[in-house]
Amino acid sequence: MFDAVERDIRAIRLPRWGRVVAAEGVVPWLVVDPEGVPVVPIRRFLADFVARDNRPGSVRSYAYDLLRWWRWLRVVEVAWDKATPTEGRDLVLWLKQAEKLRRSPRTKSAATAGTVNPITRKQYLDDRYKPRTTRHSNAVVRSFYEYWIDIGEGPLINPVPRDRARGRRRPNAHHNPLEPFRPDARLRYNPKVPKRQPREIPDERWNELFGGLRSNRDRALLALDVSNGARACELLGIRSVDLDWGDQRVLVCRKGTGAEQWLPASPEAFVWIRLYLADLGESLAPNDPLWWTLRRRDRGDGLRRQPLNYEALRAVLKRANDLLGTNWTMHDLRHTASLRMARDKTLSLRDVQVILGHAHLSTTADVYLIEDEAEVVRRVQRHLVDREQQIQEPTQSVAVGYDASDLTVLFGGTPQ
Structure with missing residues (x-):
């Protein structure tokens, strides 16, 4: 039913509507509209978020993700309490191909954006949204709508649904008390994130x-x-x-x-x-x-x-x-x-x-607790060198009492 809406994702440009500002009082960060008026649904959610003992840095991070969601809803012309999984899905599709909004164009960093540094072997940041950004956005939007659904003042459906596998309608229904609880099903539109190795400075x-x-x-x-x-x-x-x-x-x-x-x-x-x-x-x-x-x-x-x-x-x-x-x-x-x-x-x-x-x-x-890739490569290189030396080394003479042809059949090579 929700998939009936089709949008030209590549043509969408988010407006510079609203901003995140520091605030006095219980909620340290707020999302305000162009006139400086706090967005009430977000302010009420962030107040509950603060009451759950979350730190100011987390409040600020959530505020920015919700500001992006509000800008998205304005572009697609959907009220916040009428959003469906279609809007959540389309935002994920948009994040995969869009470039971040910048206050000013790149200058010196334009030549290195997205490239790999030849000394550190690390990639410079570019203007694309990373999978972790998308996953965090999904988690924030889902949490926002869970709050409004719980108090009975929001929509009936969360625009960021879970993707429960067949036969797992009740998570941990047959849980073994000796094992940890498995997390509930993943969010449906979460992108996969490759596991990164820690970056050590030699x-x-x-x-x-x-x-x-x-x-x-x-x-x-x-x-x-x-x-x-x-x-x-x-x-x-x-x-x-x-x-x-x-x-x-x-x-x-x-x-x-x-x-x-x-x-x-x-x-x-x-x-x-x-x-x-x-x-x-x-x-x-x-x-x-x-x-x-x-x-x-x-x-x-x-x-x-x-x-x-x-x-x-x-x-x-x-x-x-x-x-x-x-x-x-x-x-x-x-x-x-x-x-x-x-x-x-x-x-x-x-x-x-x-x-x-x-x-x-x-x-x-x-x-x-991982194997250092560089050390693994060095060990394999030593293995290859040792193997090459073993092949090139002359074979030992056959001891008295053994037939050279029999040993050739058994072990290979050309014994002397």
């Missing part, structure tokens, strides 16, 4: 990257990250009081759970932190952020010190990447630290899980 490349940094603050940040694999947002949240100089630990606020956790740091990282604080030229109050930068304010009073944010941290790596011709990211540092710990025979997988802050041991095992 030691020689790490030395080049570290040498390309311009300040002791930047060296302290990267040395700290590569020693314990903390996430960028966790590093930026460190305060002056969160440094344990005696035991060489730092206290971070974990992403997702918000729990505080002490993480070890290398002696080298604390040396660079000490040098950075000496460069800062002023003592920090206990609850002051640890990382600061100089920025020019609009008030015309020159450079002012302010806490380092994520965009400024990205700029640190961008300057080093431009110098080296690479495209390393902060998450590559986390992968590097994780793989170093996973390969250490003195550390258990449980140790690595605790330091990385994974909720489940299976997450750590699935991502980091």
Whole structure:
């Protein structure tokens, strides 16, 4: 019934309708229309989302996906409470071939967009929507409509349906209590996502990257990250009081759970932190952020010190990447630290899980307990070389008492 609607997907262009804005009050981020008025259905959903103890970063992410959904509904001229699986399906089809809306055209990055860096072997981002973006969009839209269906004020059908296999109308109906519950059926229009291997920075490349940094603050940040694999947002949240100089630990606020956790740091990282604080030229109050930068304010009073944010941290790596011709990211540092710990025979997988802050041991095992592809290739190459040498080596003379022709039949080759 819903498939009767046919649209020219390639001809659709999303309008620049509305925007996501920071807000005061319970809901930290809102979707507003061109006049600045909050979109009420989204605001009510986000209020419920916040009440379920979700963090501001997640609220912002959901708001942007719902803004895209609202723009899509305006283009196809369907009211939000009249949407059907056809609209959900067509949005997925549109995301597969569309280019992202950009505030300004690419300049320097236009030549590298979508290409593979010859040094890091990593692909540069392009303007296409990735499968993970589509999957996240589907999850957000489905969650939005589940809320409205549950309270009885939305449509009767969710525009992002599940694809339940035949014979599985009741998920986990015959569940074995000794085994974990299987997740319910996948979303019908979710694209497949290839499993990515963690991106490790080789030691020689790490030395080049570290040498390309311009300040002791930047060296302290990267040395700290590569020693314990903390996430960028966790590093930026460190305060002056969160440094344990005696035991060489730092206290971070974990992403997702918000729990505080002490993480070890290398002696080298604390040396660079000490040098950075000496460069800062002023003592920090206990609850002051640890990382600061100089920025020019609009008030015309020159450079002012302010806490380092994520965009400024990205700029640190961008300057080093431009110098080296690479495209390393902060998450590559986390992968590097994780793989170093996973390969250490003195550390258990449980140790690595605790330091990385994974909720489940299976997450750590699935991502980091893998064979290094480069090492596998080297071992196979050694096997091929050894085999070639064995073929070329002269065969040994036949011992007394054995017939050479019989051994030839049995083992092959040409015994002497």
